[in-house]
Amino acid sequence: MNCSKIDLHLPGYLSHELDPATAEEIERHISGCSSCSAKLQAERSLAEGLIALGVCPVPQETERALHERLDGIRGTERQGYRFLRAWAVAGALVAMIMVAGLLFSRQEPVTAAEVLSHARAAANRYKSWHIVYRIREHLRGGKSFVNSYEEWYRAPDMLTDYEKYPGQELTLAVCGSVRMIYDSSQNTARLWPMTKDEQHEIATRKITISVEPKVDLPSLKNPHLAGTIVIRGKTCDVVEGTYVGWKSKMSTKISYAVDRETGLVMRRTIGSGPQVNGNMVRDTVSWELDKPMADSVFGIRIPKGASVLKGKVGVPRSYPKMLLPASRAQEMLRNDMEWILERCPNGGIRVFYAPAQVPESYMFNWAGPSSVVDGRCTAVQVSYIKPSTGDTIVLEQRLSKPDEQGDAITEGSFSGRIFTGTVPYRYAVLTWQKDKFYFTMTASSLATPELIRVAESLQLVVNRYGGSVQPRQTQTYPPATESATVSGPKPVSHAGTLEFYYLKDISTASNPRGRWRMYSYPGAGAGYSFTGPTGKIIGSNAQPKQLLDEVVQPAKNKPILTSRDILATAVATATPDQYTKGETAVKVDVALTPAGAKKLAEFTRTHTGEILAIFYRGRLLMAPMIKDTIVGGKVAITGLRDMREAKGLVDAINSDRTSKPPNSGIRQLPRSR
Amino acid sequence: MAKTEGVREAGQDLDLVERFRQGDRGAFDSLYESHKDGIYSLICRTVGPYSADDAFQEVFIQIFRSARRFRGDSSFGTWAYRIAFNVCRDLTRRNKRQVSTIDVDPDAIAGGACDPADQANACWTRSELLEALQSLTTDERAAIELHYMQSLSYREISGVLLCPDGTIKARVHSAITKLRLKLSHLVEEVDER
Numbered sequence: 001m002n003c004s005k006i007d008l009h010l011p012g013y014l015s016h017e018l019d020p021a022t023a024e025e026i027e028r029h030i031s032g033c034s035s036c037s038a039k040l041q042a043e044r045s046l047a048e049g050l051i052a053l054g055v056c057p058v059p060q061e062t063e064r065a066l067h068e069r070l071d072g073i074r075g076t077e078r079q080g081y082r083f084l085r086a087w088a089v090a091g092a093l094v095a096m097i098m099v100a101g102l103l104f105s106r107q108e109p110v111t112a113a114e115v116l117s118h119a120r121a122a123a124n125r126y127k128s129w130h131i132v133y134r135i136r137e138h139l140r141g142g143k144s145f146v147n148s149y150e151e152w153y154r155a156p157d158m159l160t161d162y163e164k165y166p167g168q169e170l171t172l173a174v175c176g177s178v179r180m181i182y183d184s185s186q187n188t189a190r191l192w193p194m195t196k197d198e199q200h201e202i203a204t205r206k207i208t209i210s211v212e213p214k215v216d217l218p219s220l221k222n223p224h225l226a227g228t229i230v231i232r233g234k235t236c237d238v239v240e241g242t243y244v245g246w247k248s249k250m251s252t253k254i255s256y257a258v259d260r261e262t263g264l265v266m267r268r269t270i271g272s273g274p275q276v277n278g279n280m281v282r283d284t285v286s287w288e289l290d291k292p293m294a295d296s297v298f299g300i301r302i303p304k305g306a307s308v309l310k311g312k313v314g315v316p317r318s319y320p321k322m323l324l325p326a327s328r329a330q331e332m333l334r335n336d337m338e339w340i341l342e343r344c345p346n347g348g349i350r351v352f353y354a355p356a357q358v359p360e361s362y363m364f365n366w367a368g369p370s371s372v373v374d375g376r377c378t379a380v381q382v383s384y385i386k387p388s389t390g391d392t393i394v395l396e397q398r399l400s401k402p403d404e405q406g407d408a409i410t411e412g413s414f415s416g417r418i419f420t421g422t423v424p425y426r427y428a429v430l431t432w433q434k435d436k437f438y439f440t441m442t443a444s445s446l447a448t449p450e451l452i453r454v455a456e457s458l459q460l461v462v463n464r465y466g467g468s469v470q471p472r473q474t475q476t477y478p479p480a481t482e483s484a485t486v487s488g489p490k491p492v493s494h495a496g497t498l499e500f501y502y503l504k505d506i507s508t509a510s511n512p513r514g515r516w517r518m519y520s521y522p523g524a525g526a527g528y529s530f531t532g533p534t535g536k537i538i539g540s541n542a543q544p545k546q547l548l549d550e551v552v553q554p555a556k557n558k559p560i561l562t563s564r565d566i567l568a569t570a571v572a573t574a575t576p577d578q579y580t581k582g583e584t585a586v587k588v589d590v591a592l593t594p595a596g597a598k599k600l601a602e603f604t605r606t607h608t609g610e611i612l613a614i615f616y617r618g619r620l621l622m623a624p625m626i627k628d629t630i631v632g633g634k635v636a637i638t639g640l641r642d643m644r645e646a647k648g649l650v651d652a653i654n655s656d657r658t659s660k661p662p663n664s665g666i667r668q669l670p671r672s673r
Numbered sequence: 674m675a676k677t678e679g680v681r682e683a684g685q686d687l688d689l690v691e692r693f694r695q696g697d698r699g700a701f702d703s704l705y706e707s708h709k710d711g712i713y714s715l716i717c718r719t720v721g722p723y724s725a726d727d728a729f730q731e732v733f734i735q736i737f738r739s740a741r742r743f744r745g746d747s748s749f750g751t752w753a754y755r756i757a758f759n760v761c762r763d764l765t766r767r768n769k770r771q772v773s774t775i776d777v778d779p780d781a782i783a784g785g786a787c788d789p790a791d792q793a794n795a796c797w798t799r800s801e802l803l804e805a806l807q808s809l810t811t812d813e814r815a816a817i818e819l820h821y822m823q824s825l826s827y828r829e830i831s832g833v834l835l836c837p838d839g840t841i842k843a844r845v846h847s848a849i850t851k852l853r854l855k856l857s858h859l860v861e862e863v864d865e866r
Contacts, residue, residue: 007846007850008842008843008846010846010849011820011842011845011846011849012827012842015820015824015826017826017827042853043849043853046849046852046853046856047821049802050802050817050821050822051821051822051824052799053799053802053803053821053822054714054822055710055711055713055714055822055823056710056713056714056717056718057710057713058709058710058713058729059726061726062713062725062726062729062730063709065726065730066729066730066733066734069730069734070733070734070737073734073737073738074698
């Protein structure tokens with residue numbers, strides 16, 4: 001028996017569950033193997049530690065609650081027999097009451113169904129959608145089961161993302177933060193689970209997505225129309241019903257005021273009851289969702305009993321949503337923030353702020369963790385939606401370095417990608433950084449002045465709590481005072497060495513026959529690595545000549561665009577990276593000539609999903625995948641090492657307006673005759 | 674010794690189930706008393722203390738409702754633990770959409786026993802051990818809980834988790850390896866001293 005087998009048997013050996021022969025063999029091995037002997041010691045110590053944890057005693061309150069429920073069940077069972085005997089009598093009585101009701105009632109019969117159908121139609125009109133993800137999860141053991149998750153969108157643009165970009169990698173907030181590829185032709189998607197538990201447990205997942213109109217009314221039992229009410233000048237139908245807890249089976253009376261015009265819930269009132277949505281509810285709670293928010297702040301408050309693990313706060317499973325007067329909310333938030341900062345010097349965000357002046361027509365939509373990595377919440381998000389247009393404001397607070405293995409969150413998550421796509425939304429990201437706390441605001445499809453007002457109010461809130469908004473110090477070259485067409489410093493000798501190539505031999509989803517695979521290195525200007533069919537590896541920065549010869553093959557692959565197609569109006573910009581401290585993102589914006597713009601548009605239209613490579617002086621700067629047709633003739637070039645290199649490129653382009661066709665490093669290579 | 678007690682308890686449980694079938698209310702209370710802590714502990718460590726209360730009630734209501742149909746193919750304890758584990762797994766899946774974490778309040782799930790750090794050989798504290806346990810999968814946590822804290826044999830655990838003995842053995846081994854890794858830096862620190 002070798003050491004690895006011994007390792008497998010150690011728990012059984014310690015619990016005396018092995019047959020005598022195996023146990024003896026292990027003893028013999030251990031006596032001669034110091035490594036296994038040490039392992040046995042460690043394992044014994046660990047086992048003793050685990051045994052010492054013992055069992056958890058049942059809390060008295062839980063026992064009392066259980067006994068009450070059991071007594072209730074026993075009582076019902078006893079009553080059941082009596083009920084059976086009295087069934088005939090009771091049935092007759094009920095029938096009599098019904099007949100009497102029909103004869104004597106002058107009121108309309110229950111019309112809750114009509115209200116719901118009306119609300120559903122209104123919601124449909126207002127692009128309110130309910131997306132159901134039915135996820136079949138195949139476990140490693142061969143079993144499978146189906147889970148359903150729901151998302152509710154009022155913004156129709158999010159749906160167009162699904163329909164317009166089949167095969168595109170999308171990051172969605174489903175079950176925390178997950179990455180998925182959605183295939184619209186099959187209506188299925190592949191999903192990568194992010195938590196360790198899931199990685200161990202689940203082999204594959206298939207998602208089926210169905211989209212249907214949705215009204216924000218939960219499945220109420222016995223819904224009935226309780227009357228009408230006017231809220232903020234809007235006539236609302238009040239629908240009353242009973243909500244039955246999933247686990248506790250306790251029923252709670254809930255009423256919803258549904259706006260007749262929009263189908264949106266204007267007010268929700270929860271009757272007294274022991275449990276609603278996992279939260280204990282002792283008293284009647286009511287809030288109006290469309291209340292003016294000028295003097296209010298939404299906050300998520302973590303009870304002070306939340307657990308602390310190694311400086312990180314545990315995440316409660318459900319969050320109470322509160323609409324509070326600003327003064328009370330701010331006090332609460334300050335207390336919580338201090339409490340968290342005191343205990344979590346390295347981060348662990350569980351409190352977020354909302355701007356004090358969110359426009360009142362924006363409705364609070366959702367709040368909760370937007371990302372979970374390895375079971376730890378790494379981002380908390382709250383969103384507001386303007387129902388009539390679908391405009392969205394998303395506030396997100398997160399860790400800049402949430403977790404060592406948290407590669408999911410470093411990718412940008414919600415900072416505008418899903419919301420923007422290629423749609424020319426105006427959006428802004430405001431970043432607040434204090435220690436490792438992160439605060440971003442993303443807004444889409446908003447009128448700019450309104451957005452600025454919201455951003456300013458957010459900044460005020462942040463300042464109030466001692467944070468400092470770090471303005472993004474953008475450095476521009478040539479400076480704004482100079483004319484963009486004025487030449488920069490002395491032109492470099494290799495003026496205009498920018499060339500755009502189609503990498504036709506790179507394997508992508510759209511071009512699976514490509515022989516080379518491409519990987520990008522993280523960091524500005526870090527370059528790419530190319531792996532060939534025979535396992536050959538070429539680094540774009542280390543072996544630029546080999547890359548050109550073997551991968552690009554300019555001899556038979558002419559550039560799509562050259563410096564001739566670029567206008568001499570290039571501008572370099574250096575902006576502090578919004579997610580990494582200290583790093584600077586450098587880019588050069590170039591504009592194409594009309595002919596160049598047309599060529600690029602035509603090329604990108606026919607090569608979606610493939611790779612376009614931009615070379616500068618024979619070095620590969622960037623190789624993006626073409627996601628859509630690029631119209632407008634504007635290209636942002638990244639992949640530059642620093643501002644100095646960017647300035648060199650700008651000078652080269654801007655000084656080349658009247659120069660001869662470029663003499664680039666690429667052109668020094670032999671060309672086809 | 675432990676086995677003999679287990680057999681005796683299994684026999685007693687069968688007797689109690691039979692009495693419960695015949696309408697003896699006290700029999701169910703006896704069954705509850707003998708299994709409540711073990712089941713609560715399994716639930717608490719598998720789904721976390723915040724969800725444990727609800728799940729615990731659900732488990733015993735299910736047991737109450739279906740105990741009359743208990744056929745005695747396995748011991749009553751194994752059957753009850755299986756119900757508990759199924760409820761936990763169900764709950765974990767349902768909760769995934771909200772937050773796929775288990776909140777750990779060390780005080781709530783530590784049990785009433787002494788701190789392992791008090792023992793001569795332990796190089797970690799109770800809370801460190803509990804935190805390390807959170808890095809395990811639901812199945813692994815359940816296997817560790819049943820094997821170590823509740824002293825169930827591989828065979829009994831396989832009856833609860835409905836897996837072959839070998840799978841349980843591998844699961845325990847994998848869990849122990851993970852725990853060792855998680856706690857290894859603490860061991861090294863002590864060694865360096």
